[in-house]
Amino acid sequence: MQIRTRLTIQFALLVSGILLVSFLAIYYYTYVYTIEDFYVRLRLKAETTAKLLLEVDQIDTELLEIFDKSNRDLIYDKNLLIFDHRNKLIYANTDSTSLHISNYWLNQIRRSDLIRYKDGDFNVVCIAYAHRFGKAVVILGAHDEYGKANLDNLRQMLAIIFLVVTTIVAFAGLVFSQRALVPISRIMNEVEGILPQKLDTRLEVPNQNDEIGRLTLTFNKLLDRIEYAFRIQKTFVANVSHELKNPLTKISSQLEVSLLKEREKEDYQSTIRSVLEDIQELSQLSNSLMELAKVSENQREMLTDRVRLDEILWDTRTSLAQSNKSYKIVFQLHELPEDDTWLEITGNPTLLKTAFINLMENACKFSDDSTVKVNLSANEKSTTIEFIDNGKGISQEDQSMIFQPFYRGVSTATVKGSGIGLSLVERIIKLHNGTISIRQNLPTGTKFILDFLRV
Structure with a gap:
C-alpha cells in the first residue's frame, strides 16, 4: 500500500x-x-x-x-x-x-x-x-x-452528515497527502536519475529547516559517502593492478629473454633467483591484501586476550632483528608505570605484532642509519608508544594520504614496498580502540604515535 x-x-x-x-x-x-x-x-x-x-x-x-x-x-x-x-x-x-x-x-x-x-x-x-x-x-x-x-430525525440527520463529512474528509486527505508527498516524489525521481557515471550530482535542498530538507541533506551525505567509496574502489583496483603488473611483467620478460637462446648455467640460476624474488613479492602483496581485508573496526570478536604491549614490542624487536641484521631497534621506557596492568590491553597479539613490525621496519628502511627508537609510556588512562626514525621525513601533503591503501609518497619512490603496510597498521590500531598520528621529529625524521585508551 x-x-x-x-x-x-x-x-x-x-x-x-x-x-x-x-x-x-x-x-x-x-x-x-x-x-x-x-x-x-x-x-x-x-x-x-x-x-x-x-x-x-x-x-x-x-x-x-x-x-x-x-x-x-x-x-x-x-x-x-x-x-x-x-x-x-x-x-x-x-x-x-x-x-x-x-x-x-x-x-x-x-x-x-x-x-x-x-x-x-x-x-x-x-x-x-x-x-x-x-x-x-x-x-x-x-x-x-x-x-x-x-x-429518529436526529439519527437520520447525524448519519447523513457522518457519511457526507467522511467522504469530504477522505477526498481532502487524498488531495493533501498527494500535495505533501510531491517533494518526496521529486526526490525519488532525482535519485533514480543519478547513475554511477554521475555520482557527483547532488539533490537540490529547497528548505533545510523542514523534514523534506533534512531528508534531502541526508541523501546528499549518503551520495558523498557512496562517491568516496567508489573513488576508493577505483583507486584500489588501479593500484592493485599496477602492483601486480610490475612483478608479472618482470617475470614474463626475464623468462622470454632466457628462452631466446642457450645460456650458461649461471645465467639460468640468476634468472630463477630473480623470478623467485618477484614471486615472493607477489606472495607478500597477496598476504598483505588478505590481512587488510580481514581487519575491520567492527570485528571486536578478534580481541580475546589480555596482552602486555611491552612484551609484544620485545618479541617484535627480536623477530625483526633476526630477519634483518642491519636493523637497529632502540627500546626506551621513559618511566616505569606505577601499576603493571597499565601496560595491558584487550587485544589480538598476532595483529598487534603485525602492526609493530610494519612501523619498525618502515622506520629502519627510511632512516639513514637503519635505526628506530621505540618509546613506551603508560598511565591509568592510556598507553602511548612512539616509533621514531631519522630519515627525510614526510611532507604535510603525504601525511593526509599516507594511510590510504597503495599510496606512496614521493620520498618513498626509491624504497621497495607496496603501500599497504600503514593502511593495515591504522585498521589494527583502530580495532584495538587506539589512535595513530604523525609528527615531525626535529631536526630530521618522523614520529608515529600510538595511543591506546583504557576502557
Whole structure:
C-alpha cells in the first residue's frame, strides 16, 4: 500500500472516529434529555389534572374529560387514572387502560410521592396529590411519539452528515497527502536519475529547516559517502593492478629473454633467483591484501586476550632483528608505570605484532642509519608508544594520504614496498580502540604515535 493511500485512510478513520464519538454523544444526551423532558411534561399534566378535579368545585369528571380531549399538549395515547384516598378510581380518560394498577402499588406511590417507570411502550408517572380529604394518586402513562420522531430525525440527520463529512474528509486527505508527498516524489525521481557515471550530482535542498530538507541533506551525505567509496574502489583496483603488473611483467620478460637462446648455467640460476624474488613479492602483496581485508573496526570478536604491549614490542624487536641484521631497534621506557596492568590491553597479539613490525621496519628502511627508537609510556588512562626514525621525513601533503591503501609518497619512490603496510597498521590500531598520528621529529625524521585508551 502506498504512503499516500495509507495517510488518506488513517486521516479519514481519525476524523470519522472523532465524528462518530461526537455524534453518539450528541444522540445519547438528546435521548436522555427527551426522556427527562417527557417525564416532566407527564408530571405537570398529572398535577394540573388532579388540581382541576380535586380542588375546583365547578369541574366534575365529565367537564374534565371534555377539557382533556380538547387540550393539544402533544401527549399521545395517554392513560390518565385518578384514585382517591380510599384507592377508589374517580377518573379515567379511557375505558380500556393499558396500565396495571394494584392497591399495593397505590400505597407505594403515596409513600414515595413520585414514581416514574416504563410499562411496555408506556412512560408512566405516578404522583401522590395531597388535598383536603387526604392523598389522591394520579397515574399518567403515554407514548412519546413526538420525542421518538425527533430522535429518529436526529439519527437520520447525524448519519447523513457522518457519511457526507467522511467522504469530504477522505477526498481532502487524498488531495493533501498527494500535495505533501510531491517533494518526496521529486526526490525519488532525482535519485533514480543519478547513475554511477554521475555520482557527483547532488539533490537540490529547497528548505533545510523542514523534514523534506533534512531528508534531502541526508541523501546528499549518503551520495558523498557512496562517491568516496567508489573513488576508493577505483583507486584500489588501479593500484592493485599496477602492483601486480610490475612483478608479472618482470617475470614474463626475464623468462622470454632466457628462452631466446642457450645460456650458461649461471645465467639460468640468476634468472630463477630473480623470478623467485618477484614471486615472493607477489606472495607478500597477496598476504598483505588478505590481512587488510580481514581487519575491520567492527570485528571486536578478534580481541580475546589480555596482552602486555611491552612484551609484544620485545618479541617484535627480536623477530625483526633476526630477519634483518642491519636493523637497529632502540627500546626506551621513559618511566616505569606505577601499576603493571597499565601496560595491558584487550587485544589480538598476532595483529598487534603485525602492526609493530610494519612501523619498525618502515622506520629502519627510511632512516639513514637503519635505526628506530621505540618509546613506551603508560598511565591509568592510556598507553602511548612512539616509533621514531631519522630519515627525510614526510611532507604535510603525504601525511593526509599516507594511510590510504597503495599510496606512496614521493620520498618513498626509491624504497621497495607496496603501500599497504600503514593502511593495515591504522585498521589494527583502530580495532584495538587506539589512535595513530604523525609528527615531525626535529631536526630530521618522523614520529608515529600510538595511543591506546583504557576502557
